[in-house]
Amino acid sequence: MPREFVEYTNDLPIKVSMQNIKKSPIHWHNAMEVIYVLEGSIKITIETESHRVNKQEIGIINPEEAHSIKSITNNNKVLIFQIDTSFFNKYYDIENMFFYTDFSAPEAQKHEKYDVLRKYLSTMLCEIAQKGDNYEDVVEEILVDLLYHLINNFHYLIYDEEELKENEVQFERYDRIIKYIYSNYNNKISIQDIARLEFLxxxxxxxxxxxxxGYSFNDFVNLTRVEEAIKLLLDTDKTISEISEELGFSHTRYFNKHFKKHYKCTPMQYRKKYKVDEETYESLKVYEKLKLKDAYEYLMHYLEDYPRFNYEGKIIKIHVDLSKDTEELDEIWHDIINLGSAKEVLKGNHGKLIKEFQKYVGCEYAIIQNIFSKDMNVFSTEKDRFFNWYEIRQVFEFIYDLDLKPAILIDFHKYKVEFFLALFKDFIDYFTDFFGDKEIKKWRFYLKNSLDENKKSLENFLKEYEDIEFINWDLDYKEVNNIYDTAYMVPYILNQYLNKNSNVIFLTTFDEIYGGEYINNELFYGGSGIINRQGIKKPSYYAYYLLSKLGNEVIEKGDGYIVTKEDDDIQILVYSHSEELESLISLDDLYKRRGLKETAEKKFSINIAALPYNYKIVTYKIDEGKGSSYNNWLSMGKPKRIDEYERDLLIKSSVPNIKLGFAKKSPIYNIVSKIEGYGAFLFILQRV
Structure with missing residues (x-):
């Protein structure tokens, strides 16, 4: 009973399973089977050839190919995709077309075409495991893409002869020849017959x-006959001579000769060894079925930018009672903005972007870093005792023009104490003369990395400036973290301000290059800016934009949402909330946790009780599916560089999605929306 009949999933032309395989005896079926090893190693024998398949390697078993699988390591985890090729035939005739992957060398499957293949398999697994909206249609779309990827990259002829890929006429010729042989191997065919058909x-x-x-004509025909013999030997009771005749051999001795050449035994010996009844066959299969979703952690690299990854169907209900007593909203995001290094402030169009941010958010202070540096031409060596404050003064004047006050970050470990004391004294004296003593006392000074051995000297010095506020900067964060680029930062920032009452002052206005970080592209490398070096706003920028539009009174607040009002207008801010927001995590951890905990998409139903007036509704939405510059960049294929045209496209497309609506006075007004991945939406109800 080695022939198996595949039962496909829910009327789909595919069945996907994950197994820990110990042993799968010789069998065949009319489905194409793709084996994707996630963990460990297995041995696959396909007709006359055997291959070791290791972690992250893929094997393809064509329809009707006899094959068996054995474990090499006990802890193997294997994804098995069984595909109904009649679905493929609707789009392209693949009857008697064969596909193979390369096992000739340890690095053979490192090529990009294998990564694309893994991507298709991963997204297909994701859709079938999650069963989200319209997943059947999406699976079929992926299957069509997979079909043409197989034809263009893994066709038998391309696998053996890469130059055929570039020669369409030759490719089609040998494809016809192979199909002709597979359709007529049991007849008396000759190379002269085919040559006449091809006019050669x-x-x-x-x-x-x-x-x-790779074979002569006669060797290829005889190999095809021998491989087809397996099915007749194991699935029928025909005699050896009957099988020999059915296969097209002129005599049984030729059948025996060619069979023994490939299988190292006679057809009769093979039948005695492997032919079993159905009950015995089932008992020989040893495997453990595993949960499909357990595969996610092995596929994160291929699912991280897939927008439908982790669809979750449940709806989160939020009830809004406008009659509740309100309390004042603590708008701490207005307190301070971190402009980063002084040299970045006046660079290019940075000033314009800072003005735009300040217009929306209206902060009181601006943190300035690295003002005591050679980059700002303050000094050339630590022997200097004349300090040039001209460029720093330009920065401060720009800050004052925006109605901001300086907050200066001082990193003591960069200087010798004696030099720093002279530098700092000259700085205070210069700007006291320029701005006045009263104004200087309004400034903030953050102390970073003060050394214990210098503590006494610093304390004595700072006593001279006891009217100045010095604040300890003890934040523990990474200057570079790939998570900073992502839409995860939208709910993270909102949660920090609204639930933890904490300033996110480690984020700077612009990405900087500090030295030592790994950078593999010009756009998104994990810089701590809310705007990248090309002037493209990251998702984190729009967290502040949404906060700036909240009202000044809180109606109610909970995990993942806040409802505010200002006069007769109402603001409802909802964001994806999960335990990952409590502390910054790495990008790898983010996708691993998201995959295992199914938090990628959330639907919300908001019921507003006793809506008192008619309202115009403005909706702002930003998430992984809408308005995220990082996700738009992923969709472009993660280019390392972009031209001005592409930059403009990214800038224009990376903004919150805005919709307009209208709500009439009603006992209950309902709003339904969803967030794709990490993100937020804000509903503003303006009385009309």
């Missing part, structure tokens, strides 16, 4: 076939 000389075709296919 038999001598030319004989030589070319050996080069292109």
């Amino acid at each position: 000389s038999s001598h030319y075709l004989s030589n070319e076939m050996k080069n292109k296919v």
